[in-house]
Amino acid sequence: MADISREDLDEIYAFAVELGKQAGKMLMDAAQLRINGGDETQKEKEHVQKENAVDLVTETDENVEAFIKTQIANKYPLHKFIGEESYSKGSSRDYLIDSAPTWCVDPLDGTVNYIHLFPMFCVSIAFIHKNKPLIGIIYAPFTNQFFSSCTGRGAFFNQTQRLPLVRNPVPPMSVNAPSGCIFSCEWGKDRRDTPDGNMHRKIESFVNMATELGGREGRGGMVHGVRSLGSATLDLAYVAMGAFDIWWEGGCWEWDVAAGIAILQEAGGLVTTANPPDNYATDPIEEVRLGSRLYLAIRPAGPSSTETGRESQERTVREVWRRVRNLDYSRPGA
Amino acid sequence: MADISREDLDEIYAFAVELGKQAGKMLMDAAQLRINGGDETQKEKEHVQKENAVDLVTETDENVEAFIKTQIANKYPLHKFIGEESYSKGSSRDYLIDSAPTWCVDPLDGTVNYIHLFPMFCVSIAFIHKNKPLIGIIYAPFTNQFFSSCTGRGAFFNQTQRLPLVRNPVPPMSVNAPSGCIFSCEWGKDRRDTPDGNMHRKIESFVNMATELGGREGRGGMVHGVRSLGSATLDLAYVAMGAFDIWWEGGCWEWDVAAGIAILQEAGGLVTTANPPDNYATDPIEEVRLGSRLYLAIRPAGPSSTETGRESQERTVREVWRRVRNLDYSRPGA
Known part of the structure; x- marks a missing residue:
């Protein structure tokens, strides 16, 4: 075509x-x-x-x-x-x-x-x-x-x-990310009290991101703030704005995220999968697949004296992956 | 005076x-x-x-x-x-x-x-x-x-x-509150990984409010949504608006809540303490003390065919108290 x-x-x-x-x-x-x-x-x-x-x-x-x-x-x-x-x-x-x-x-x-x-x-x-x-x-x-x-x-x-709003220069990601970051996440509709189900995996991940450094057996991320707005689309918009540093979510459909991904990518953000790969520290960071239902978004970032913006985004992705659980969302029939 | x-x-x-x-x-x-x-x-x-x-x-x-x-x-x-x-x-x-x-x-x-x-x-x-x-x-x-x-x-x-925005008539609280309600809460600054500390008590309370009815050994509240904005003041403003049904928080100081409480009370909301009394089902629902650092706010509510607005608010207070933990905030020296 x-x-x-x-x-x-x-x-x-x-x-x-x-x-x-x-x-x-x-x-x-x-x-x-x-x-x-x-x-x-x-x-x-x-x-x-x-x-x-x-x-x-x-x-x-x-x-x-x-x-x-x-x-x-x-x-x-x-x-x-x-x-x-x-x-x-x-x-x-x-x-x-x-x-x-x-x-x-x-x-x-x-x-x-x-x-x-x-x-x-x-x-x-x-x-x-x-x-x-x-x-x-x-x-x-x-x-x-x-x-x-x-x-x-x-x-x-x-x-x-x-976008992002602050751009002279665009700030790099926090040196100790996710510490210093605003972490955006949603409780969603699936509230089943299933042991090791998606809700409990999400909550465990949220708590890891929030807890003080050193806590949660070393998984504590001490993010600057945890925010839940109830709109995946606006979560992505605020990541593009630079107001949210990290958005992590599973379960959305294409229409929830397509416009937000377009805007975020054009603003310089990174979007990949929510689920950590087998080796979170070294496996490649693949570009998001629109229909994957698993999303991790990082705000636009500029260079520091030691890293490119992309390097600081990728470092943040790996630090998030280290702290979150795999979520179980698939497409019917997939 | x-x-x-x-x-x-x-x-x-x-x-x-x-x-x-x-x-x-x-x-x-x-x-x-x-x-x-x-x-x-x-x-x-x-x-x-x-x-x-x-x-x-x-x-x-x-x-x-x-x-x-x-x-x-x-x-x-x-x-x-x-x-x-x-x-x-x-x-x-x-x-x-x-x-x-x-x-x-x-x-x-x-x-x-x-x-x-x-x-x-x-x-x-x-x-x-x-x-x-x-x-x-x-x-x-x-x-x-x-x-x-x-x-x-x-x-x-x-x-x-x-305020509240919808007032012809002002809707009563949900019949199955907290189910049907938007629950607003904040993760706050205290992220210490202390067993049974405030952070873990808060999270346990949030999870009780969110989980499906019947879950969490009967404490599941299946709220319609969980929201965290990062501003106690705006949380209260949105309760006065009628957009948030319930706000539950500990640790705020007077300047975080005084204006919000004024607006919410004038709009017809109820504000009491976050901490459940010994008998949550029958103890009196006391009016909030501004310096208490423990707050539970319920949106303005109108009458239904079976309850006054105040009755539906009080019913909601008790249903929240049934699902939340006591928080440990006091004033220095108090």
Whole structure:
């Protein structure tokens, strides 16, 4: 398949930016309707009250995805579309992204936050070609935070500030990483109390990262802070921003991470697998596979007097791998 | 000591609102200086580069506190002032709030976030009289989120939207709380790997709240989500908003929570102690003591067909107490 020309890619980027803004506004308008409740017209009021928040959110989720899908189909009828809502209703969870030009969309990431009107929700739109996320759009309308990138054009916050935010110079990773780092992680939906199940493996990993140096039989990482926002997409956006140093997670699907990976990679971040290889200290650090469901992201880093930025990122990857457990997430049928 | 008149209190409130806006702007201006780095004048650039982020943040913290303190001293010379920065340099951590009109200020809450430029930082200003927080101002300038309240005047988001956000009607607490709730908690700074120390007690409590119903020998709470923002002040603000249902924390000082408690109480929330009493199911639910360092906050709740809002809040308190450990925080000398 032929490459997409620079001109065409820039046009797709401009289209994606506008699409993200409109979709984010739809999310916020629907949230505002729930907030205003009785201040709206009687018809809207009845609509809001007759269903619970979860049903309303599902409806919004589907409406926004349908809007995005239609806009894309009108503008680029030959492009593939993979959306969370339509995908999860299908019977297959096979990995559907191939080398064709493909849009990968989560109309609403941070669904639990949206249900509770906690501002950390967003729309996430990625454009992928030859299995590479080339364009990423993330818009969190409640706090008016807009993240965007196009390969070769840089990554941006609110379209004007380049990512990472601090870039004169971009700081290297902490010398004693993960100490000094903000570690972002999520508890997720799988809360089964299964001995050695994913939840307990995650918690053991979180505790290792958090505990004082020397603690946990030498695995203590004494990170500067542990953060959980409830949105994988925004976690990645904040890694691209440089605000989070490390994000480690298992279980996400492509639409949760595609736009965030595009933005983070364009900003200079590193994304690989969550699961430590057999020899965490020396095995190669492979580039992330979009459908792997296992992700470890490190923020953009500049050089120090002793390391390149990439070297300090890779050192951090190995220090994380030393402290985390393997997670058991696979694709159905895989 | 005489009560403060309605007129005087309203004047103090208006003054506090403006003070919060100015202080928040100072925080954001200093952050922007670190972001812009080399785009600024040569003199500023050298200043930014010669010190590390932590030193710069400490300087900003002290500058903002000095600004707030001076403004208050000029306007209300007879009022007491307790600020985090000046307090922590003093030798005493005795509880200093008495019945006098007192300002309790954290110029920068979420210091770790601010160091890393993660947007969840804020200024926090409370006005207290007769040991009651009467006015609360919380301003997170990066995301332009402004929370304010004055006793008898309501609590507000961005000065126009009343808190909690959803209020037609205000939803009752979940029937199976903590299931269905967003649970907000913080890992904090104390990461000692001490068996049965505070960190391990906290983690055990978090895991109980998160695990599936029936798990953890019946203690599993299956909360809808676990969130950690790294700012006690913003945690409380989001409880007042109704976005977080439950916040449970030990170790905070008065300036971390005074403004948040003022806003949450004015919005209709409940604040009591983090530590379960001997009989969690029947012992009285006492009102929070500002200096206790142990806090459990429940969002504003409206009535259902079977309970008053207060009843559903109290039910939730007892369900949390059933799942959490006692934490060991006291005041030096206490």
